[in-house]
Amino acid sequence: MILIGVDPHKSSHTAVAVDAAGHQVAQRRFVVNAGTFRHLMRWCEQWPDRRFAVEGAGGLGRPLAQQLAAAGENVVDVPSTLSARARLLATGGDRKTDAKDALHVAQVALFRTDLRPVVQEDQTTILRLLTERRDDLVHERTRVLNRLHAVLRDLLPGGAPTGLSADKAAALMKGIRPVTATDNCRRDIARDLLADLRRLDRQVKDNEAEMREAVAATRTTLTTLPGLGTVLAAKVIGHIGDVSRFPTEHHFASYTGSAPLDASSGNNVRHRLNTGGNRALNSVLHTIAVCQIRDGGRGQDYYLRKISEGKTPSEARRALKRRLSNVVYRIMKRDQRNHLAHAA
Structure with missing residues (x-):
């Protein structure tokens, strides 16, 4: 298996092929034009058993990653943060060239099994x-x-x-x-x-x-959740895509930034507010929580119960957001199962 890492830019793409041990086999720079994809695939024909890793497949590398996915190639998305960490750990420190970046992209994809596969846009x-x-x-x-x-x-x-x-x-x-x-x-x-x-x-x-x-x-049923209308449902589906990429509701909550971060040290067990995650989805959960607290129902009951337990309004609202994250995840998983059953 040869893994081909690609460092995409507006004017050029640099590709580096590595073997199963992470050693560089070949490298090539492609000028971006109408024939870039064709030239890349012609160069890769020498490795029938191959896999691609594109840095930033949801951003600057999107066009190339989508062309590869449409051609039936096995492609994964390597976040730039991961390739940057690999560059810092490599011999030579923080020296940066396109070829080295592409090499680190390939090496990250070689040893990380949790990278997101690139699928065709839908x-x-x-x-x-x-x-x-x-x-x-x-x-x-x-x-x-x-x-x-x-x-x-x-x-x-x-x-x-x-x-x-x-x-x-x-x-x-x-x-x-x-x-x-x-x-x-x-x-x-x-x-x-x-x-x-x-x-x-x-x-x-x-x-x-x-x-x-x-x-x-x-055919989503997300809009049956009180406080979640068409616009918010579109935002959730648009940002999540394939919900099966999250193994559990805890992974989903971490992605939405609704799960607190463990900040324990020694015998001191504590958690702190998660300011990371997908802020657009976190904003959606916040809006749903505010609507449910205002309009009554099970969300308001849960919020008031947390208040009676001594939580501040902000803490109670964050607890409700965490609960809503689980609900949204379960609805999307159920919709996915129903869609697969209908397709079968």
Whole structure:
């Protein structure tokens, strides 16, 4: 078995082949163009029994990793943090070249059995793209709305009220009668901002419609969980992908950052807040927890029970997030089993 490590860049990919003992067999640099993949595969034909390891297969290495997966190749994703640690432990210290990086990528993949296999993009990738697009649109809408507030503050006595929308802003602007040339300029800018706000509102609405269709296509039951609507379900599915890559609910909770970190030392047993993990998923769990605490039901009962045990509100909410992480994991595992049974 030959393992081929790839260090991808925008303009070039460097590949290093290693044997079963981790010794370098060959290396090659490929300029990125329309024929890069073809040239790489032609070079690799000398090793019929091969496996690929791509650094950052979810980022800069995504195009190449997806081409390899589509061609039926065995590919794993090597996080850059792991290859960086391998480089530090190697002879020569922190010396960095593309060829050395590719060698360390291959060596990490050779001795780590828990790396994530690269699979072809599917409906989960579409959901992630849609949720990321929605986040961008919402952030841009917030920026435009804040700017419109600032302009209206100088045009209207007392400014615009909170909870401003496009329709409310349009109604307020009908009563504006500029006196000076400066106020005329402000009114024109406010009109432009209002047009931007209406456009962003339409785009957010269209995005959510696409998201609903994409979530429905997955036949997920996540939306049956109180506090978890279509947008949050799309974010969960988009970021998790194949839930079977998490052996247990504890691994899943660690990935979402909802599991506390063990910080014990000697006889002192304690845990601390986990500020790592996938922060987008952690935010989803936080939103679900806040909704359940507000709206009542089993989530609120659990929260109040933790409060009665002496937990602070923040600690009780974190405990509920940990419980919700388990629930989300079980729902996704059940959906996966049902999908496989339906396909059979």
